[in-house]
Amino acid sequence: MIERTPALNLLTHAVLLSGLLILLVPLYLTFVAATQTLQQINQIPPSLLPGDQLLSNLVEAWTRSDFGQKFLNTMILAAGVVVGKIAIAAITAFGIVFFNHRLRMLVFWLIFITLMLPLEVRIVPTYAVAANVLSPFQTILDVTGVSWLVGQLSGIELALEWNLLNSYTGLILPLVATATGTFLYRQFFLTIPDELVEAAQMDGAGPLRFLWEVLIPLSRTNIAALATIMFVYSWNQYLWPLLIITDPSYGVVAVELSRLVPDSNTTGGGIPNWHLAMAGTLIVMIPPVLVVVAMQRWFVRGLINTDK
Amino acid sequence: MRRAYFKNNWVAAALVAPQLLIIFVFFYWPTAQALYWAFTLEQPWGGGNEWVGLDNFRSIVEDEHYWNSVGVSIVFALCATALSMGMALTLALAADRQLRGYRAYRVGMIWPYAVAAPAVGLAFRFIFNPSAGLMSHLNAIWPGVWDPILDGNHALAMVIVAGAWKQVAYNFIFFLAGLQSIPRSLVEATAMDGAGVLRRMIDLQLPLLAPTVFFLLVINITDSFTDSFGIVDTMTAGGPARATDLMVFKIYEDGFRGLDYSGAAAQSIILMLLVMVLTFFQFRYVERRIHYS
Amino acid sequence: MADISIRRVTKSYGKTQVVHGVDLEIRDREFVVILGPSGCGKSTLLRMIAGLEAITGGEIAIGDRVVNELEPRQRGCAMVFQNYALYPHMTVADNIGYALKVAGVSKGLRREKVRQVAAAIGLEDYLDRKPGQLSGGQRQRVAMGRAMIREPEVFLFDEPLSNLDAKLRVQMRLEIRRLHQRLEATSVFVTHDQIEAMTLADRLVVMNGGNVEQVGTPGEVYDTPVSTFVGGFIGSPPMNFLPGRVDGSAQYVTLPDGHRVPVDPAVAAGRAGGVVTVGVRPEDARFVAGGAPHSLTATFDFLEELGMGRLFHGRIGEHDFVVNSVDKTPPAFGEEIGIAFAPERVHLFDPESGKRLVDGNRPASNRAVEAGAARASAA
Numbered sequence: 001m002i003e004r005t006p007a008l009n010l011l012t013h014a015v016l017l018s019g020l021l022i023l024l025v026p027l028y029l030t031f032v033a034a035t036q037t038l039q040q041i042n043q044i045p046p047s048l049l050p051g052d053q054l055l056s057n058l059v060e061a062w063t064r065s066d067f068g069q070k071f072l073n074t075m076i077l078a079a080g081v082v083v084g085k086i087a088i089a090a091i092t093a094f095g096i097v098f099f100n101h102r103l104r105m106l107v108f109w110l111i112f113i114t115l116m117l118p119l120e121v122r123i124v125p126t127y128a129v130a131a132n133v134l135s136p137f138q139t140i141l142d143v144t145g146v147s148w149l150v151g152q153l154s155g156i157e158l159a160l161e162w163n164l165l166n167s168y169t170g171l172i173l174p175l176v177a178t179a180t181g182t183f184l185y186r187q188f189f190l191t192i193p194d195e196l197v198e199a200a201q202m203d204g205a206g207p208l209r210f211l212w213e214v215l216i217p218l219s220r221t222n223i224a225a226l227a228t229i230m231f232v233y234s235w236n237q238y239l240w241p242l243l244i245i246t247d248p249s250y251g252v253v254a255v256e257l258s259r260l261v262p263d264s265n266t267t268g269g270g271i272p273n274w275h276l277a278m279a280g281t282l283i284v285m286i287p288p289v290l291v292v293v294a295m296q297r298w299f300v301r302g303l304i305n306t307d308k
Numbered sequence: 309m310r311r312a313y314f315k316n317n318w319v320a321a322a323l324v325a326p327q328l329l330i331i332f333v334f335f336y337w338p339t340a341q342a343l344y345w346a347f348t349l350e351q352p353w354g355g356g357n358e359w360v361g362l363d364n365f366r367s368i369v370e371d372e373h374y375w376n377s378v379g380v381s382i383v384f385a386l387c388a389t390a391l392s393m394g395m396a397l398t399l400a401l402a403a404d405r406q407l408r409g410y411r412a413y414r415v416g417m418i419w420p421y422a423v424a425a426p427a428v429g430l431a432f433r434f435i436f437n438p439s440a441g442l443m444s445h446l447n448a449i450w451p452g453v454w455d456p457i458l459d460g461n462h463a464l465a466m467v468i469v470a471g472a473w474k475q476v477a478y479n480f481i482f483f484l485a486g487l488q489s490i491p492r493s494l495v496e497a498t499a500m501d502g503a504g505v506l507r508r509m510i511d512l513q514l515p516l517l518a519p520t521v522f523f524l525l526v527i528n529i530t531d532s533f534t535d536s537f538g539i540v541d542t543m544t545a546g547g548p549a550r551a552t553d554l555m556v557f558k559i560y561e562d563g564f565r566g567l568d569y570s571g572a573a574a575q576s577i578i579l580m581l582l583v584m585v586l587t588f589f590q591f592r593y594v595e596r597r598i599h600y601s
Numbered sequence: 602m603a604d605i606s607i608r609r610v611t612k613s614y615g616k617t618q619v620v621h622g623v624d625l626e627i628r629d630r631e632f633v634v635i636l637g638p639s640g641c642g643k644s645t646l647l648r649m650i651a652g653l654e655a656i657t658g659g660e661i662a663i664g665d666r667v668v669n670e671l672e673p674r675q676r677g678c679a680m681v682f683q684n685y686a687l688y689p690h691m692t693v694a695d696n697i698g699y700a701l702k703v704a705g706v707s708k709g710l711r712r713e714k715v716r717q718v719a720a721a722i723g724l725e726d727y728l729d730r731k732p733g734q735l736s737g738g739q740r741q742r743v744a745m746g747r748a749m750i751r752e753p754e755v756f757l758f759d760e761p762l763s764n765l766d767a768k769l770r771v772q773m774r775l776e777i778r779r780l781h782q783r784l785e786a787t788s789v790f791v792t793h794d795q796i797e798a799m800t801l802a803d804r805l806v807v808m809n810g811g812n813v814e815q816v817g818t819p820g821e822v823y824d825t826p827v828s829t830f831v832g833g834f835i836g837s838p839p840m841n842f843l844p845g846r847v848d849g850s851a852q853y854v855t856l857p858d859g860h861r862v863p864v865d866p867a868v869a870a871g872r873a874g875g876v877v878t879v880g881v882r883p884e885d886a887r888f889v890a891g892g893a894p895h896s897l898t899a900t901f902d903f904l905e906e907l908g909m910g911r912l913f914h915g916r917i918g919e920h921d922f923v924v925n926s927v928d929k930t931p932p933a934f935g936e937e938i939g940i941a942f943a944p945e946r947v948h949l950f951d952p953e954s955g956k957r958l959v960d961g962n963r964p965a966s967n968r969a970v971e972a973g974a975a976r977a978s979a980a
Binding site: 003005012019033091094100110121123178208210235261 | 403413424478505506538573
Binding site: 501503507512 | 651652672680684686688703704747
């Protein structure tokens with residue numbers, strides 16, 4: 001379309017440029033801080049130009065906080081959440097969409113409701129459950145009198161216990177417990193035409209075969225989109241790992257970051273080592289940013305489809 | 309309406325069982341437990357919980373610190389949302405014109421979403437630090453003009469800016485997608501009818517973007533009640549003097565530091581209800597949007 | 602005066618040229634239809650007139666202004682889009698009146714004009730509805746009303762009837778024609794449907810692959826197609842094409858089954874002894890007794906019943922041949938039938954270029970035909 005609006009075009013560029021600056025300036029300042037020495041950073045006011053200490057600061061922050069182990073842990077967490085969520089979402093959505101039984105709507109609503117309450121509002125009891133993940137079953141058995149019965153009959157005291165604190169399972173499972181992926185899949189499955197199902201049935205394929213050989217290949221782009229979002233989400237997890245991980249060998253990067261915060265904000269009592277803290281921030285920021293930039297098309301698509 | 313189904317319902321049960329199991333253990337049970345704790349009080353000398361009815365709720369409602377955190381949360385939610393949505397909308401409208409360099413701008417706007425909340429908190433804490441970061445330049449000229457360590461309002465402003473910064477990318481993505489879903493022929497029709505760029509924004513793009521605006525409004529506000537933990541914990545730990553004591557942070561403090569499970573549980577219940585009301589609102593509007601277009 | 606002059610106009614997207622040098626003169630108040638298959642560049646050409654696409658080369662003038670650099674709103678054109686492009690959040694009244702609102706016309710005057718236009722298109726009772734509540738045909742009329750109200754110099758139509766069902770399409774064709782007569786504006790209409798084109802056009806522009814193949818009145822394009830493409834595109838069912846060889850005397854052409862048919866010697870003279878493509882329309886062929894002089898023999902395949910006639914599908918040698926006849930006697934499958942046609946209804950084309958052969962040695966160019974047409978209509 002022919003549009004002759006030079007003044008407006010200039011304004012548009014100005015707006016976009018300033019927006020970009022506002023978004024990039026914090027990154028730049030973080031970068032600058034990560035390249036300076038302890039003295040430079042505590043100058044008042046500090047320099048706005050980069051120094052030359054980037055590599056040494058990065059190395060020091062890395063070793064001090066044992067980022068190597070943390071990266072590994074976070075990778076495991078992210079991988080676990082991505083795989084877990086996608087696999088469970090796919091089979092659950094399949095079970096809801098392609099079968100017609102009376103309880104279908106009930107199951108749907110049960111899962112739907114979990115969208116309403118993200119983890120942050122139920123941290124306290126969820127933590128208690130993670131401390132002993134079998135406690136619900138224990139309580140049920142107690143309340144229904146089964147454990148009393150077992151105790152009477154065999155003299156064995158039923159005490160189920162499975163502690164998930166400080167474990168990978170404990171990190172991963174509660175994060176898999178919401179329905180975001182399930183809804184993405186459900187929406188996608190609803191667009192599968194009836195004819196495809198009927199053709200498969202005429203060809204003699206059972207439900208599992210249909211799922212594995214037809215639906216999963218068709219949902220490749222959905223998988224990519226969901227995987228991208230879930231990776232970023234789980235990599236950046238802060239609150240939950242903060243609570244259930246006390247053993248540093250299981251720590252994740254986001255939590256480690258908070259330990260880098262200099263203890264005091266003022267210069268009294270210890271000199272704050274912001275340069276290391278900022279180096280650490282850079283380390284933590286890079287992987288998900290790379291993923292988002294490299295896979296931005298999928299990422300955007302995934303965001304829009306899961307939150308609609 | 310779907311008509312083609314598979315017949316084997318046991319298979320269906322087996323398929324949904326894993327998710328149901330997980331959400332039972334990690335969602336419904338904790339929620340029920342929170343209810344249980346909220347209505348009872350743990351005996352100080354052990355031996356189970358005692359039913360206290362609404363006592364826990366009453367003591368919360370009478371606690372001025374609680375109302376302080378409610379107030380702080382509301383201010384944070386409204387300010388961060390307004391700031392972030394306003395900026396994102398402006399940027400999306402500008403980006404939608406698809407002038408040269410459009411793709412670069414788009415990538416540039418999206419990446420902040422990938423930054424973890426504590427990373428945002430830490431970076432901004434440094435930037436806004438009165439003696440070490442960017443702001444120290446300001447303080448060098450006018451000493452003491454900026455001091456989030458002592459001044460509650462400054463601290464809250466800092467947290468709001470960090471929160472808004474983090475959310476811009478998310479809002480930008482949705483706004484841009486909404487703008488680009490407007491059929492090109494409508495834009496051309498306005499051009500044929502004589503409308504210029506600004507006129508088109510007001511008469512066509514903004515009205516058609518209204519459902520997206522509603523949707524994002526609710527999501528932003530809801531998320532600001534829950535997502536903000538990472539930022540507050542790394543920036544201010546709720547201070548100074550509770551000036552940034554968001555509801556979600558207070559729950560964490562009371563429950564895990566103060567070991568007041570009943571109080572934390574009661575607060576959680578209230579927060580849960582609030583979030584559920586907001587989410588309910590959101591689904592009503594999302595539905596309307598699907599009918600709208 | 603709103604003539605449209607299109608001079609040596611080309612359009613390229615990057616390195617790909619999609620419109621290769623179009624020259625066209627459209628007179629004031631003419632109804633010109635641009636016809637062609639998908640991807641031939643007809644919509645692109647229309648959008649270049651409107652200002653919705655930039656002109657890569659050449660120039661377009663509306664009236665006496667060259668409009669290459671002008672924005673759409675400065676060109677004095679109104680457009681009816683293929684999918685109507687109605688503003689979904691505005692009422693019918695607001696949709697129709699939008700251009701006036703942009704132009705700053707007062708509310709009262711606007712309301713009056715909208716009412717007039719709504720009466721003209723028969724939608725006075727629907728002014729408060731939204732487009733989502735209207736049927737396809739009603740939406741189309743709102744789109745037309747929106748264009749009408751501006752009283753433009755030029756009306757542009759981008760395949761507006763393609764999304765309507767067959768019956769509605771016929772109805773709307775008449776309405777568009779009536780509208781054109783009443784408004785006396787220059788109209789450019791793009792379509793891929795040759796029936797629409799033939800019934801609506803004052804003049805027809807046939808395009809293929811980014812080139813203009815022929816410009817002429819519907820009669821001219823039908824009677825004297827300038828290439829095998831035009832011959833095959835206009836007319837339903839399409840023209841039959843057979844390879845043939847002109848005999849030495851240039852009076853006959855020998856066809857694949859060995860039979861000879863008479864042709865116009867003036868046309869065939871330049872090709873004596875050479876190969877040609879023979880084109881005959883199904884409706885120009887008639888049945889004769891087998892073995893009659895100067896006839897063909899075709900093997901009958903099957904029959905399509907049209908009601909007002911029948912389509913007889915057969916084969917001459919290995920070439921398909923269709924005859925459109927009202928003859929009621931059904932031949933048997935495999936039966937041999939005799940077919941004849943008048944020499945003046947036989948079209949001869951160059952087998953390689955597809956161009957029509959005319960008097961003299963050289964194949965005709967569409968320019969010559971167009972010049973002839975211009976002379977004829979100016980007379």
